[in-house]
Amino acid sequence: MASAHPTDDMLASYATGAASPGVALLVAAHLTYCARCRARVAAMEAVGGALLATSPADCAPPRLESVMARLDGARADRPKAKASGLSIRDPILPGPIRDAFGAPLSEIRWRFRMPGVSECELPGTGPERVSLLRVRPGAGVPAHTHTGVEATLVLSGALLDRGAVHLPGDVAVATSDDDHHPRAVDGEECVCLTVLGGAVRFTGTFGRALNIFAE
Numbered sequence: 001m002a003s004a005h006p007t008d009d010m011l012a013s014y015a016t017g018a019a020s021p022g023v024a025l026l027v028a029a030h031l032t033y034c035a036r037c038r039a040r041v042a043a044m045e046a047v048g049g050a051l052l053a054t055s056p057a058d059c060a061p062p063r064l065e066s067v068m069a070r071l072d073g074a075r076a077d078r079p080k081a082k083a084s085g086l087s088i089r090d091p092i093l094p095g096p097i098r099d100a101f102g103a104p105l106s107e108i109r110w111r112f113r114m115p116g117v118s119e120c121e122l123p124g125t126g127p128e129r130v131s132l133l134r135v136r137p138g139a140g141v142p143a144h145t146h147t148g149v150e151a152t153l154v155l156s157g158a159l160l161d162r163g164a165v166h167l168p169g170d171v172a173v174a175t176s177d178d179d180h181h182p183r184a185v186d187g188e189e190c191v192c193l194t195v196l197g198g199a200v201r202f203t204g205t206f207g208r209a210l211n212i213f214a215e
């Protein structure tokens with residue numbers, strides 16, 4: 001099981017169908033690794049169903065079928081937690097990520113992002129930036145802050161971020177208060193999914209030159 005998880009806010013937004021596309025994808029992929037978060041989401045869904053069933057908006061209690069239809073509608077809008085794995089097989093990418101990117105890892109079209117870091121951005125995710133990153137051993141993203149939350153799900157290798165080592169299935173969440181420098185550990189390439197809710201500002205001497213790429 002993973003040792004670092006999405007925030008409860010992320011899990012709750014997923015459980016209610018309110019998550020952004022990027023957060024929904026990250027949580028769905030994390031759930032394929034994590035029994036703890038699957039249980040939390042199931043509990044949140046049960047609470048949500050109970051709240052819907054006792055909603056004060058209607059004087060008469062809603063019929064069970066209408067509650068289930070509303071829950072099903074919310075569920076239908078988000079990526080499936082279970083890997084479909086029927087059309088695209090891959091030993092590293094979880095099913096929701098394979099389905100979203102439409103390719104196994106071996107067919108991802110990487111683009112240079114910065115020295116040691118390649119990126120494949122998922123189009124059509126609105127103001128948030130949803131990307132697969134491939135980070136060479138020991139390389140990383142220079143020190144930076146962001147205006148929104150940055151969530152990273154490790155898919156292979158190991159990511160060192162703010163003193164913690166994150167392994168496949170782990171989620172590192174950095175808020176706008178964090179100035180950090182995530183990097184792959186030495187000796188092993190790291191592939192991860194990142195969801196960035198705001199702009200990045202590089203803060204180090206070298207990194208400031210990269211701000212042009214962050215626009």
Ligand SMILES: [Zn+2]
Nearest residue numbers: 002005034037
């Ligand atoms: Zn978890």
